[in-house]
Amino acid sequence: MTLLASGVKEVPVNRKEKAAETEAALKVAARRVFARKGYLNTKITDITAEAGRAAGSFYNHFAGKEELLEALLADMAASGDESARTEGHLSDFTDPAAVRWHVAQYWDFYKEHAPTMQALRQAAMVSETFARTVASFGATQAADLTGHLAHVTAAGMRLPARTELSIAMMYQLIDNFAQMWLLDPAPAGWQPPTDEEAVEALTRFVYRGFTGRDY
Amino acid sequence: MTLLASGVKEVPVNRKEKAAETEAALKVAARRVFARKGYLNTKITDITAEAGRAAGSFYNHFAGKEELLEALLADMAASGDESARTEGHLSDFTDPAAVRWHVAQYWDFYKEHAPTMQALRQAAMVSETFARTVASFGATQAADLTGHLAHVTAAGMRLPARTELSIAMMYQLIDNFAQMWLLDPAPAGWQPPTDEEAVEALTRFVYRGFTGRDY
DNA sequence: TGTACATCAGTGAACGCGCGTTCACTGATGTAC
DNA sequence: TGTACATCAGTGAACGCGCGTTCACTGATGTAC
16 A cells, blocks of 8 residues: 655655654654744643644653753754864954854854754753753853954954953854844844844944954 | 830731731742742742742732732832933943943843843743733833934944844843843853953943944 | 721642643554464 | 564553642731720
């Protein structure tokens, strides 16, 4: 009865494939539901219903909602590592193009992984474990940037504050601005920025803030 | 038996006073518990225990946790109105002092009301109603600032983006930077800024970002 | 001022809802011979 | 290739925990006369 129409991968041929398919379906469903109702408001049965599976099926794959989120984070980290391998990593922040490159990088990453980022954010409000995940994510970002800011002071420009605080400000600005426009429903009556506009706005603000130069 | 020691207001003399006292005790307890475990992780019985009352007592005063938060917000708004009446409201953002005044205002407000702000933030993640409260709070702030930025463009300086986006960036920066240092436990090994340092850092970053001038 | 009754804030054990989690069952896939 | 048994992904009704909420009760305060 299982006619394998050429190229159609819908029907799994063996057990492992079937299980993998269900697990993938649960992840996809979870991201959709998280985006719609938020991680904290999502029930296990919301996810299984969205995936078209029975409630009990969930526990064949994940011990709970937290573990599912861990899996989504792992996927995200994997795809992040890939794009981090991109060359063309501009690092001299006295050049606006270097700032723009980093802003765009972050913006695109956030856009691609919006539901997972949102879920992580919400989970961190409630769970010490995920709060630490967020913290170490931020620390990684910060480490990368410290070197870039050395160029600024070397060029005789004054950062707005000591290095860590300057980085923290940049991070808060970009991260939350991205969250504002990529995740939450846009404030009523506000014209959301295009991607280019958002990246340009952030680049200007950050470049100016860091260097004290106009641009 | 109730010896009213002179000046001691501990023992209420009548029913209304007693009820008011319990209600106040619940609010104080709630702010303490919210600060410690976060709004979302707080159970009704955590609050009543902290206040030294029975669980049932809570419902003599509030219909639920949400209504308690509404009450805290009302208190906060009341105290906010007071300090808003302060004169010396500098409004020309081409002057760094005007930027600093606003930053300091917001910083001090946040510091004073940290547990309630934190609770509101968490509630907004989960409840449409509180999300709207946050949005309209932000809109109020934004309205005040629009005029201030007109001075900047009038003086021939270029904002980093259209007015709304510029304001949104400032807001995200200040609000989340405050949240980072006034609420969450400071990141391990980081030296938290003093109030003056934080205000100065934000002032520099925002002033530069808005005007493109050094400072 | 004194007495009898009404009202009300506060109490805490008990109730019950929502939802996460389990588990006996089904039917399909895999394996042994 | 065929048959008999084992394994396993998936099912969904049922179970039970946690916690919000209720409610009969207590003792103190307020009111009437």
